[in-house]
Amino acid sequence: MEPYSTETLLQHLGEEEPFPYGAVAPPIVQTSLFHTRSLRERYETPESMPYHYSRVSNPTLELAERKIAMLEHTEGALCFSAGMGAIASVLLTFTQAGDHVICVDTAYPPTRELLANWLPRYGVETTFVSGETLESFQEALRPNTRLIYLESPSSLVFRLQDLQAVAEWARPKGILTVCDNSWATPLFQNPHALGIDLVVHSASKYLAGHSDLVAGVAAGRRELLTPLQKTRELLGTTLEPFGAWLLIRGLRTLSVRMPRHQASGLRVAQWLAEQPMIAKVHHPGLPQHPQHALARNQMRGYGSLFSFETYPIHKEQAFAFTDTLKLFRFGPSWGGYESLLLGWNIDQPDESGRARWLFRVYIGLEDPEDLIRDLAQGIGHLEAE
Numbered sequence: 001m002e003p004y005s006t007e008t009l010l011q012h013l014g015e016e017e018p019f020p021y022g023a024v025a026p027p028i029v030q031t032s033l034f035h036t037r038s039l040r041e042r043y044e045t046p047e048s049m050p051y052h053y054s055r056v057s058n059p060t061l062e063l064a065e066r067k068i069a070m071l072e073h074t075e076g077a078l079c080f081s082a083g084m085g086a087i088a089s090v091l092l093t094f095t096q097a098g099d100h101v102i103c104v105d106t107a108y109p110p111t112r113e114l115l116a117n118w119l120p121r122y123g124v125e126t127t128f129v130s131g132e133t134l135e136s137f138q139e140a141l142r143p144n145t146r147l148i149y150l151e152s153p154s155s156l157v158f159r160l161q162d163l164q165a166v167a168e169w170a171r172p173k174g175i176l177t178v179c180d181n182s183w184a185t186p187l188f189q190n191p192h193a194l195g196i197d198l199v200v201h202s203a204s205k206y207l208a209g210h211s212d213l214v215a216g217v218a219a220g221r222r223e224l225l226t227p228l229q230k231t232r233e234l235l236g237t238t239l240e241p242f243g244a245w246l247l248i249r250g251l252r253t254l255s256v257r258m259p260r261h262q263a264s265g266l267r268v269a270q271w272l273a274e275q276p277m278i279a280k281v282h283h284p285g286l287p288q289h290p291q292h293a294l295a296r297n298q299m300r301g302y303g304s305l306f307s308f309e310t311y312p313i314h315k316e317q318a319f320a321f322t323d324t325l326k327l328f329r330f331g332p333s334w335g336g337y338e339s340l341l342l343g344w345n346i347d348q349p350d351e352s353g354r355a356r357w358l359f360r361v362y363i364g365l366e367d368p369e370d371l372i373r374d375l376a377q378g379i380g381h382l383e384a385e
């Protein structure tokens, strides 16, 4: 179905044949195993049995995987029980004792924890780098460097890596490159098209899009997906059929949701940047972001997760501000329809008890003007005294 656009393919790809009973929605093939009526059939015509056990694969899962591979412009994709399931499976498949990994120091904290605290148990060491320049990777290179782990833009401060430059430098050295693309989504950034070997996602975020699913994705060339699928089978990190069905349902509206998230996120971020009590807004789509030019170069759009910093304030000021908010909820994760906020001090409080605070903001599908009104009523509490 190549001549069609992404929006059309999201609906039709893999759905050319009618589903049983003429159903429009795909069936949830909610089965653990797949059987034959005779043992003879299993021996004599094994090709008639494409599926055996849903920890290995399942038709509902494969429909989700085809759509994601189309979005990421990769040969294939695999779905996992969580974004961390995808990330852990990738790291365990492509490293072994004695190997060295280079990872961006602002990657999602559990990814960093896995690399810093768990993989050393199996003889894999990691160097964390800023990732803002190619030199930061070059300085960390060792003869045994096997994998470079990127997340662009990265968590909390939304720093970018030049994906094409890193991929071009790593490939001749035989170093595998992996990039977490959860923030931009494949609609706004395709790391594989820039030369990155494997793209991973927390599909719990924008891809599923409704805050009702925990899932992960890895996409890339078939030769890399074959050993990765084996790891998924052995670790049991496979997404189950109902999860895959929820993911397919979420993907149907991705191309409608993302432009809206982008516009609302930028609107709120711009408004925050104009407030005198806000010291800094970290959003790659704002011209004042130090890597805005790179963002424009390698992305086609922006997610709606960003952060802002205050000048030194008392903890009670942060709470007084957040107590006034009616439309924001306070919790982890992001990518659903609802706006969210989290915050913490990024300095040790000084002798007067003041510290700089960082607030992570996620803009959902509400009217951004309502969200700005909500923020405006209490933002005065953040004024440095």
Ligand SMILES: Cc1ncc(COP(=O)(O)O)c(C=O)c1O
Pocket: 082, 083, 084, 085, 108, 151, 155, 180, 182, 183, 201, 202, 203, 204, 214, 215, 216, 333, 334
């Ligand atoms: C950037 C990023 N990558 C990966 C993950 C992990 O995904 P999951 O929670 O689906 O395991 C998250 C989750 O918050 C994330 O924000």
